[in-house]
Amino acid sequence: MSIKEIIAKRVAQELQDGDVVNLGIGLPTMVSDYVSEEITIYLQSENGILGMGPVPAGDSYDRNIVNAGGKPVTVEPGACYFDSAASFAIIRGGHVDMTVLGALQVDQEGSLASHIIPGKMVPGMGGAMDLVTGSKKVIIAMTHTAKENAPKILEKITLPATAVGKVDKIITELAVIEVTNAGLLLKEIAADTTVAEVQDLTAAKLLIAEDLKIGF
Amino acid sequence: MANKLITADQAADLVQDGMTLMIGGFMSNGTPEILISALIEKGIKDLTVIANDGGTTGTGIGRLIAVGAVRRLIASHIGLNPLTGQLMNKGKMEVRLIPQGTLIEQIRAGGAGLGGVLTPTGLGTEIEVGKEIIEVDGKKYLLEKPLKADVALIRASIADETGNIFYKATTRNFNPLIATAASTVIAAAEEIVPAGGIEPEAIVTPGIFVDYLVGGESYVD
Numbered sequence: 001m002s003i004k005e006i007i008a009k010r011v012a013q014e015l016q017d018g019d020v021v022n023l024g025i026g027l028p029t030m031v032s033d034y035v036s037e038e039i040t041i042y043l044q045s046e047n048g049i050l051g052m053g054p055v056p057a058g059d060s061y062d063r064n065i066v067n068a069g070g071k072p073v074t075v076e077p078g079a080c081y082f083d084s085a086a087s088f089a090i091i092r093g094g095h096v097d098m099t100v101l102g103a104l105q106v107d108q109e110g111s112l113a114s115h116i117i118p119g120k121m122v123p124g125m126g127g128a129m130d131l132v133t134g135s136k137k138v139i140i141a142m143t144h145t146a147k148e149n150a151p152k153i154l155e156k157i158t159l160p161a162t163a164v165g166k167v168d169k170i171i172t173e174l175a176v177i178e179v180t181n182a183g184l185l186l187k188e189i190a191a192d193t194t195v196a197e198v199q200d201l202t203a204a205k206l207l208i209a210e211d212l213k214i215g216f
Numbered sequence: 217m218a219n220k221l222i223t224a225d226q227a228a229d230l231v232q233d234g235m236t237l238m239i240g241g242f243m244s245n246g247t248p249e250i251l252i253s254a255l256i257e258k259g260i261k262d263l264t265v266i267a268n269d270g271g272t273t274g275t276g277i278g279r280l281i282a283v284g285a286v287r288r289l290i291a292s293h294i295g296l297n298p299l300t301g302q303l304m305n306k307g308k309m310e311v312r313l314i315p316q317g318t319l320i321e322q323i324r325a326g327g328a329g330l331g332g333v334l335t336p337t338g339l340g341t342e343i344e345v346g347k348e349i350i351e352v353d354g355k356k357y358l359l360e361k362p363l364k365a366d367v368a369l370i371r372a373s374i375a376d377e378t379g380n381i382f383y384k385a386t387t388r389n390f391n392p393l394i395a396t397a398a399s400t401v402i403a404a405a406e407e408i409v410p411a412g413g414i415e416p417e418a419i420v421t422p423g424i425f426v427d428y429l430v431g432g433e434s435y436v437d
Contacts, residue, residue, distance in 0.1 A: 046316065047242040048386050063245075063435055064373065064385035070243025070272060070296060081385055083392045083420070084242075084268070085324050088317030092337060111340075115313075122304055122311070123295025124269075130317030133337045164340030 003143060003173045006190070009034040010216050011100055011141045011171050015041050022046065022091065022131055024101035025069045028141050031100055044096055046127040048087050051079025068127070091127065092134040099135035101128055102142045105157040108204040110167040110179040112140060113159035125162055132163040144172035144201055151203035153177070153184070174198050176216070183207050191215035220379050220429045227402045227430050228254035231367050236264040238323065238365040238394035243269055243296055244276030246387035248371040248404035249436045252279050264288040266323070266365055268316060268390050270300035275436055281309070290363075292316035315343060318360050320393055326362035327396025333360050368398035370421070371433060375405035376413050379423030388420060395425040402426075404433040 001009070004027045012034035015021065022044045023029050032054070035041055043052040045068050052067060053074035061072040082090075090096060105113040112132065115125035132138045146152055153170060170177040175198045176188035186206045189198055191214065199206050228251070231237065241247030256279060263286050270291055271278030278297045280286050288310040294300040303309035314322070321333040334357035338344055348359040370391040373384035381403060383391060395401050403421075408431045 045386075047245070048389050062385065064387050066243065066245040066386050068242075070245060075385075081383075081388060083388050084316070084320040084390050085393055088320055092317050092335065119305060122301040122313075124291065124293040124313040125315050126269075126293035126295075127316040129315035129341070129343070130337045133339075134317075161341045 004030060006173045007141050007143070007171055010176065011139060012036070014098065014139060014169070014171075015039060016097075017041075019097040020044055020050070020095065022096050022099045022135065024099070024128070027102055028100040031141070044090060045073070046087050046091060046131070048082050048084065049075060049079060050082070050090070051076045053079070088127070088130055092130045094134055094136065096131070096135045098137045098139060099131040100139045100141050101131065103140045103152070103162075105152050105154055105159055106140050106142075106167055106170055107154045107157045108179070108184045109156070110165045111157050112162050112167050113157045114162045116160055118160065128162050132166040137168050138166050140167055140170045142170070142172060144174045144198075149201055151201060153202045153204055155204045174201065177206065180207075185209055186212060188213040188216055220427065221377065221408070222428050222430060224250050224254040224404070224430050224432070227251055227428060228258040228260070230400055230402065230428070231255060231258075231260060233260060234262045235366040236266065238368040238390075238398055239265055239267045239277055240368075240370045240389065240391035240394055241267065241271070241276050242386065242389040244271045244278070246371050246383070246389045246391055247271065247276035248369050248433055249276065250404045250430060250433045251369045251402060252276060255280065255285065256283050260285050262287045264290070266290045266363060266394075268292055268319070270294040270297040272296045273299065288312070290314060290319070292319050318343075319363075320390065322360050322363040323390070323393045323397045325360075326364040327393065330362060332362055334358070335360055363397065365394070365398040366400065368394040368401045370395050370401065370403045370426075372403045372405040372421075374407045374409060374414055375403055375426070375429055376409050376411050376423070377429070378411050379403065379426030379429060380414055380419040381405075381421035381423070381426065382414050382418050383420055392421045395421045400427050402428045402430065404430045406433045
């Protein structure tokens with residue numbers, strides 16, 4: 001299993017039956033591959049779908065149905081379409097149970113940076129700022145570090161903020177970390193790592209949960 | 217009721233250099249390609265475009281950007297069109313990035329005669345710079361002002377001859393909102409039917425918002 005698959009699989013365990021969930025482009029989208037068969041979740045896509053299904057099997061697809069990445073997608077029975085104002089009433093208005101998105105940096109106060117590296121990468125925030133502002137729960141799904149083990153989990157983000165103090169949980173290939181008022185609380189570590197290694201690759205102090213789980 | 221049917225070339229004649237355009241679509245899904253083609257053929261330039269995104273390479277607004285017709289882009293996302301970011305970083309095109317939910321509400325406010333909207337999105341980020349922060353019942357919000365345009369270009373799956381519009385699937389996105397917020401609204405339709413050809417309950421954009429209709433809309437690859 002690739003690092004991304006490990007992360008996506010662990011994020012899927014956070015989902016509860018009946019949740020309305022928005023998954024960001026890239027790694028977060030993979031979470032839908034690992035949803036337990038015992039629960040039903042409803043995928044919201046900010047371009048205007050509630051009840052989004054998987055990408056079409058085979059070569060034929062309906063050009064009128066795309067996901068937020070502009071790629072062909074299907075819908076589940078009971079799905080509905082709406083305009084962008086209704087979509088963001090759902091998102092900003094607190095009707096989304098969980099949003100999962102990637103980040104370039106996250107900090108111990110729950111702030112994240114994901115939409116711009118000034119002068120270099122300028123994708124724009126799209127719906128991310130509204131999603132993290134309005135969702136009941138915000139989960140960051142990302143690799144624990146950047147290239148050459150450069151930490152992405154920091155005391156304070158240095159890139160422009162996508163939102164301040166909105167992240168609830170960080171899930172990486174190494175750890176599950178909760179953002180609490182006291183700081184970052186290490187709840188779980190992967191089977192092939194140690195608390196010391198996770199701390200070493202994190203540029204903020206980790207509090208260790210009393211019931212720390214090992215192995216996911 | 218006045219006949220709203222015109223050709224794509226006549227539609228392009230309604231758009232002048234330097235105008236502000238709102239263009240429907242989400243990553244080109246729901247963008248009126250036939251009108252984009254007519255504007256490119258006309259050699260339009262110096263446009264300010266307000267839209268969700270910069271389209272993709274080879275489709276939608278991405279085609280207008282590629283021919284240098286866009287001087288200024290106001291959008292939420294430009295990641296799928298690398299040229300946009302390059303032009304922005306070189307200073308050749310001005311890009312203003314706005315959170316998607318804020319952008320659509322600014323357009324809605326512009327079309328609905330409102331003086332703006334109050335949103336929590338962007339508080340504590342660069343988005344709040346220069347904006348008024350208003351407290352309502354102990355909660356802080358940014359005041360975001362209305363947006364309007366000279367012309368809106370929208371895409372209909374089915375339009376009736378009075379301008380009533382039905383949108384298939386996700387092609388709806390920004391289209392019904394921008395249809396309310398521009399002085400002149402031009403809809404390109406895949407199919408145009410006689411009045412009564414769309415069930416009144418299925419109409420999403422009332423024809424009162426639509427000034428002109430162009431037939432023959434289809435996807436580009």
